[in-house]
Structure formats: C-alpha cells, structure tokens
Amino acid sequence: MTGATMQADYWHQKWADNKIGFHQERANKRLEHHWPELGLAGDETVFVPLCGKSLDMLWLHRQGLSVLGVELSEKAVQSFFSDNALTCEQHESDGFLVFTGTAEAQGIQILVGDYFSLTPDHLHHCKALYDRASLIAMNQDMRSSYAAHLGRLLAPGTRGLLLAISYDEGRMEGPPFSVPQENVHELLGEHFDIGELAHYSGPERLGNLADRGLETLDERVYVLTRNP
Ligand SMILES: C[S@@+](CC[C@H](N)C(=O)[O-])C[C@H]1O[C@@H](n2cnc3c(N)ncnc32)[C@H](O)[C@@H]1O
Structure with a gap:
C-alpha cells in the first residue's frame, strides 16, 4: 500500500465513522x-x-464568490449539499x-x-484561495508535496487566506499537525508571497484538542499571493 493510499483510507474511515472533529458548525470567524x-x-x-x-464554502458563496472545492470523500460532499438543503447535479470528468x-x-x-490529481486546467478560472486545515491534516512529507502542488496549480496573482495552527509538539502527536510560521515559509515561500495578518494565542482556542494534553494553541492567519 502506498503512502497516498494509506492517507486516503485514513480519511475515508474518518468520514465513515463520523469522526470529524475538525468540522465547524458555523463559518470560521477568522475567515469572516x-x-x-x-x-x-x-x-x-x-x-x-x-x-x-465546510460551511466556509457557503459563507464565501454568500459574499458573491464562486467556489471550487476538492475533497476525497463523496460522503462529505453529499452531506454538504443535503445538510444545507442545496440541490446539485453530478457527472464524471477526468477521474473526478x-x-x-x-x-x-x-x-x-x-x-x-x-487533490494530487488536479491539474492547472481544473483551476484556470480560480483567482482566489481559501485554505483551512489542509496543511495541518498532513505529515511533513505529504505537506511538502501538497505545497509544491499548490504552487503548480495556482496562476500568478492568485490571492487567498491560509489558516494554520501550531502547538508544542512534545505534548501531542498529530493529526492535526503543528505547522509553525517557519514551516509555512519553508513550504510555500518559493512560490508565494506570504504575509501574516493575525496571530491568536491562548488556551481558550484549544476546542476539541483540550483533551489531548495541550495547554495552549497558536492560530495564524496568512495572506498568500502566488508569485508572477
Ligand atoms: C482536516 S479536514 C479539513 C476539512 C475542511 N477544510 C474544513 O475546514 O472543515 C481535511 C479534509 O481533507 C480531505 N482530504 C485529505 N486528503 C485529501 C486529498 N489528497 N485530496 C482531497 N481531499 C483530501 C479529508 O477527507 C478531509 O475532509
């Protein structure tokens, strides 16, 4: 079994067992x-x-934006539409x-x-990005591949928000993984201009991670712009 298959199995199982602690029941405050x-x-x-x-997609759509998501789990996507009483059509294209x-x-x-099967053609019309909880969902190897692929996929000038958390890795093993600032710069610095818009820190941010040995959590909001 390859690393990618193991990773896919892990997420399909999470969705099958409904173990989706990462899902938020309202749009993300940092996004808003x-x-x-x-x-x-x-x-x-x-x-x-x-x-x-993610309900963040609905929030973005309500602002007048169009949304293109990619997700491994069909169950997740079915639920997105049905939970929100939204209608959709389905077809197959390019293996998706x-x-x-x-x-x-x-x-x-x-x-x-x-995500790794996407090509720049799939995203030719995307000029904005919203990324919450992607980097922190992957181990370091997968994260490097993810970041390099993001650089390949997005056209110059594409701009967006990246939300990431970091914590004392001596206290907890991911996922969610800790992705500190240095790591964000190391991963994305080659292809993106990176600015830090905000840094939130404190135990009140632990949420469903409070039971896993952490005492505090750092959240950072970055603005990414794909280089020319
Ligand atoms: C931590 S969750 C974050 C979900 C969402 N961004 C949110 O804020 O609720 C990570 C999601 O990525 C999906 N995923 C993991 N690897 C993927 C891949 N290679 N391609 C597409 N989706 C993937 C998982 O099924 C899971 O739903």
Whole structure:
C-alpha cells in the first residue's frame, strides 16, 4: 500500500465513522474577519482545497464568490449539499465525480477525488484561495508535496487566506499537525508571497484538542499571493 493510499483510507474511515472533529458548525470567524482584507474584486472563483463539508464554502458563496472545492470523500460532499438543503447535479470528468450546485447553490462546484490529481486546467478560472486545515491534516512529507502542488496549480496573482495552527509538539502527536510560521515559509515561500495578518494565542482556542494534553494553541492567519 502506498503512502497516498494509506492517507486516503485514513480519511475515508474518518468520514465513515463520523469522526470529524475538525468540522465547524458555523463559518470560521477568522475567515469572516480577515477575508475583506484581501481586497479582492468580489466576483472571483475561490479554490478550497480539502474542503470537507465546510460551511466556509457557503459563507464565501454568500459574499458573491464562486467556489471550487476538492475533497476525497463523496460522503462529505453529499452531506454538504443535503445538510444545507442545496440541490446539485453530478457527472464524471477526468477521474473526478463533479458535484455542481444548482438553483441557489449555482456557483458552487466540488470535485470528489484526489487533490494530487488536479491539474492547472481544473483551476484556470480560480483567482482566489481559501485554505483551512489542509496543511495541518498532513505529515511533513505529504505537506511538502501538497505545497509544491499548490504552487503548480495556482496562476500568478492568485490571492487567498491560509489558516494554520501550531502547538508544542512534545505534548501531542498529530493529526492535526503543528505547522509553525517557519514551516509555512519553508513550504510555500518559493512560490508565494506570504504575509501574516493575525496571530491568536491562548488556551481558550484549544476546542476539541483540550483533551489531548495541550495547554495552549497558536492560530495564524496568512495572506498568500502566488508569485508572477
Ligand atoms: C482536516 S479536514 C479539513 C476539512 C475542511 N477544510 C474544513 O475546514 O472543515 C481535511 C479534509 O481533507 C480531505 N482530504 C485529505 N486528503 C485529501 C486529498 N489528497 N485530496 C482531497 N481531499 C483530501 C479529508 O477527507 C478531509 O475532509
């Protein structure tokens, strides 16, 4: 079994067992607060890698943006549409099962399949990015491949938010993995201009990680711009 297959099995099992502690029952506060700081035109298509059934996609869509997500789990994507009483159509293309929102969900498209199988053609219309909990979902090796692929996929000028957490790795083993600032720069610095918009720190941010031995947690909000 390859590392990629093991990783896929891990996530399919999480969704099958409904062990999705990462899922938030409302749109992310950092997204709501910091998205306007990107200064986008407001009609972009936002690429949302490893999107799960995140309500952040709905929030982005409500701002007038289109959304293109990619997610391994078909169950997650089915739930995204059904939980939110949204309609969609499905078809297969390029090895992906494509869910295209209809009626009020028009403008939301989610590709079910492997992020690493995406090509720049899939994302040719995306000029914005929203990435929450992708880097922290992967070990260091996978994270490097993820970041290099993101550089290949996104066109110059694409701009977006990246949310990542970091913590004392002596106290807890991931996932979620700790992805400190230095690691973000090491992973993405070659292809992206990286700015730090905000840093939040303290035990009150632990949420469902409070039981895993951590005493505090750092959250950082970065703005990424794909280099020319
Ligand atoms: C930690 S969750 C984050 C989900 C979402 N971003 C959120 O904020 O709720 C990571 C998600 O990535 C998906 N995933 C993991 N590896 C993937 C891959 N190679 N391609 C597409 N999706 C993947 C998992 O199924 C899972 O739903």
